Amino acid sequence: MFRLASLWLALMAAGIASADEVHVAVAANFTGPMKEIATAFERESGHKVLTTIGATGKFYAQIKNGAPFQVLLAADDETPARLEREGNAAPGSRFTYAIGKLVLWSPQAGLVDQRGDVLGGGKFTHLAIANPKLAPYGAAAMQTLEKLGLHERLAPTLVQGDSIAQAHQFVVSGAAPLGFVAMSQIKGGGKPETGSAWVVPQEMYAPIKQDALLLAAGKDQPAAIAFLRYLRGAPARAVIRAYGYGL
Template sequence: MCRIVLLVSALFCFDALAAEVQVAVAANFAAPMKQIATQFEQISGHKANLSVGATGKFYAQIKNGAPFDILLSADQATPTLLVQEQSALAGSQFTYAIGKLALWSANPTLVDGRGAVLKQGSFAHLAIASPKQAPYGAAAMEVLTALNLNTSIAPKLVQGENIGQTYSFISTGNAELGFVALSQIWENNTLKSGSYWLVPDNLYSPIRQDAVLLKHGKDNPAAAALLAFLKTDKARAIMQSFGYQF
């Protein structure tokens, strides 16, 4: 028991040493990260301030001096580049989750369990995140290409700046269906609403989402504690409930 107490004490500072950590969070990871942040704050005494957005935009902001301590990216490439450019600490990067892609509609009867609706084409708009800025958008284009639908569906595509905006297009009915992160429609291992197709893994490259400690956070104990907490069973249980893998 004493060893466990010592281990927890080493990982997390308590109220007397409480600090704040500024976290840039990829839009697809917003919901689970809010729950993780709550547990982290209760256990450590530190406070996690979350900013949610597109990974590509966060990269630009970090390079322009934005005071983030941690980046929870939607890809591996961005943290790797930040490390190479010495804007993040070498050795701090790790994959915190592997995201899953889903075709989703707010209409509970539109999307079938095999995604056949895509080939039927009985819709006016299909929403995807920007393939250039959002890894989930790039994955969506991989799926359409693998199904030989990228040319025929191209006129129907509506692009969101990030996966959060893409979800909004679909949830408001501006697009009948679209590709989203499973985590946006899945909670407590259950579909929240609408209809969906869980896209098979073989149709797109794995969406490995990496965390990295940024230069601004190198001396922040709350940043180190949060990165450690993301590797714990408590944090991973939350991620799994939203459909993430490891």
């Protein structure tokens, strides 16, 4: 196993651990906790964090085309594993930093019930989801609808965003009265409890294991290695838990 801590110590010993930048590609669902973690990491390390937010599927294509990301915080575990197999990352650097949770949410109080029965009997014209081909949370939403036997019935109502962030924005803006979003988008970061929500039971979709990966562009970069080390520490894990993720 690639040992981030050992690499960090080696770089320190070499005297090249001066302040630097790390460019991190971040899955859209992790936007909130990433802001808090990056701020704390910068304050503690002196390094600068540059973040790009987006859909994991798009990040894969960008990395394969030479995008200069040094670290990937994906919304799944398949994409990082694939990049590692294909030689686009430091071998053995992959680890799960969070377990995502899917929620059916509406800003309207009382619209979404505690069992999600609104999906089968509610009157709504649009249901927002992330693109299941690009975003793992979108795939989880589709799995949930199939499990409920509602996929074909609700297909005409689906409004797809490129990422879970866009799906969430569809609901916030009123373009869709409800939608499948990430728990982190409605919890944590001082967000007030608003609207109504159904936390989708885990057995209705494949676990959303979100993996981190040290990409090829960051394998010799002190800031990238230090950031991943910080991500595994207690302060970062406390933030991740506060946003409703499993660990």
